[in-house]
Amino acid sequence: MGDLNNDPIKLDRSAKIYVAGYRGLVGSAITAALRRLGFSNLLLPPRSLLDLTDQSAVESFFAAEKPAYVILAAAKVGGIHANNTYPAEFIATNLQIQTNVIHSAYRNGVVKLLFLGSSCIYPKFAPQPIPESALLTGSLEPTNEWYAVAKIAGIKMCQAYRIQYNFDAISAMPTNLYGPNDNFHPDNSHVLPALMRRFHEAKVLGSKEVVVWGSGAPLREFLHVDDLADAVLFLMEKYSGLGHVNVGSGKEVTIRELAELVKEVVGFEGNIVWDGSKPDGTPRKLMDSSLLAGLGWTPKVSLRDGLVDTYKWYLENAKR
Ligand SMILES: NC(=O)C1=CN([C@@H]2O[C@H](COP(=O)(O)OP(=O)(O)OC[C@H]3O[C@@H](n4cnc5c(N)ncnc54)[C@H](OP(=O)(O)O)[C@@H]3O)[C@@H](O)[C@H]2O)C=CC1
Numbered sequence: 001m002g003d004l005n006n007d008p009i010k011l012d013r014s015a016k017i018y019v020a021g022y023r024g025l026v027g028s029a030i031t032a033a034l035r036r037l038g039f040s041n042l043l044l045p046p047r048s049l050l051d052l053t054d055q056s057a058v059e060s061f062f063a064a065e066k067p068a069y070v071i072l073a074a075a076k077v078g079g080i081h082a083n084n085t086y087p088a089e090f091i092a093t094n095l096q097i098q099t100n101v102i103h104s105a106y107r108n109g110v111v112k113l114l115f116l117g118s119s120c121i122y123p124k125f126a127p128q129p130i131p132e133s134a135l136l137t138g139s140l141e142p143t144n145e146w147y148a149v150a151k152i153a154g155i156k157m158c159q160a161y162r163i164q165y166n167f168d169a170i171s172a173m174p175t176n177l178y179g180p181n182d183n184f185h186p187d188n189s190h191v192l193p194a195l196m197r198r199f200h201e202a203k204v205l206g207s208k209e210v211v212v213w214g215s216g217a218p219l220r221e222f223l224h225v226d227d228l229a230d231a232v233l234f235l236m237e238k239y240s241g242l243g244h245v246n247v248g249s250g251k252e253v254t255i256r257e258l259a260e261l262v263k264e265v266v267g268f269e270g271n272i273v274w275d276g277s278k279p280d281g282t283p284r285k286l287m288d289s290s291l292l293a294g295l296g297w298t299p300k301v302s303l304r305d306g307l308v309d310t311y312k313w314y315l316e317n318a319k320r
Pocket residue numbers: 020021022023024025026027046047048050051052053072073074075076077097116117118119173174175176177178181182183190
């Protein structure tokens with residue numbers, strides 16, 4: 001696993017690149033990075049015109065457009081509460097989207113595809129930092145096992161299509177991400193945007209307290225989405241192995257530390273109250289990203305700078 005079996009490629013700036021999920025946190029950052037690098041032939045159909053759970057629509061799209069490269073950043077995504085509340089949607093929608101896109105990409109001559117998974121594919125009590133080899137060595141975290149099973153199936157599908165059809169499909173496993181265009185829903189989002197919005201609204205309303213879920217003890221590793229976008233394009237050019245590749249910042253904080261940092265960046269001056277009735281989820285999931293580091297990639301954005309950048313974006317763009 002993790003072996004390199006192709007030479008590095010240089011993506012042709014005029015090649016047709018399909019970014020599935022281009023309006024989301026990850027897809028929008030990848031699209032912006034591609035544009036900055038001079039890619040001019042991006043395929044960006046909105047969900048209203050191409051529902052990726054519709055197998056025949058996906059096949060027709062690929063047959064008509066024949067993209068050269070595909071970055072699969074479309075998925076049903078959410079935080080701990082959403083994963084726990086909508087297990088059927090998390091497993092079924094993700095299996096449908098990834099199966100349709102990977103299969104049609106292969107059938108229609110796509111040169112290379114990158115599939116995005118998540119650090120939640122690893123066992124709840126995996127060794128830390130978590131190496132790629134920890135996959136399928138133990139039980140999953142129950143709050144996100146449905147999503148994780150779909151993502152593991154995506155990794156395996158890329159591997160199977162490489163083995164049987166020689167299709168150049170690779171998989172990247174990002175850690176917890178954040179940045180502009182994140183989902184700031186009060187209940188269904190991830191912790192960082194949820195807290196940013198809650199602290200901001202408390203500041204505006206002059207509230208004395210903000211409630212944060214769980215014990216504050218879990219550790220999480222955060223990566224700014226611009227770093228992820230950079231890593232994705234790096235992997236598209238430099239990696240064509242069978243094994244999936246971890247993408248992390250290498251830095252972890254407790255949820256308590258994160259809450260204090262978000263509070264400071266937003267400028268909320270009241271107290272934090274912990275709601276112990278909410279789940280903590282997995283206690284720790286620091287990724288071992290040494291495979292990617294060994295290929296020559298390093299992250300650039302610190303958590304504090306990333307939070308400042310994201311809060312600026314939130315103030316300018318989020319619906320209030
Ligand atoms: N956010 C995170 O912390 C992490 C994310 N990832 C992975 O990164 C990828 C992208 O996640 P992220 O950007 O956060 O998610 P978002 O929810 O921000 O974006 C998901 C995108 O997928 C699109 N989409 C969803 N369902 C469909 C559908 N049926 N047809 C067409 N498009 C659809 C959405 O379209 P629309 O805009 O119309 O809703 C949206 O553009 C996912 O694979 C996720 O697992 C991995 C680790 C951490």
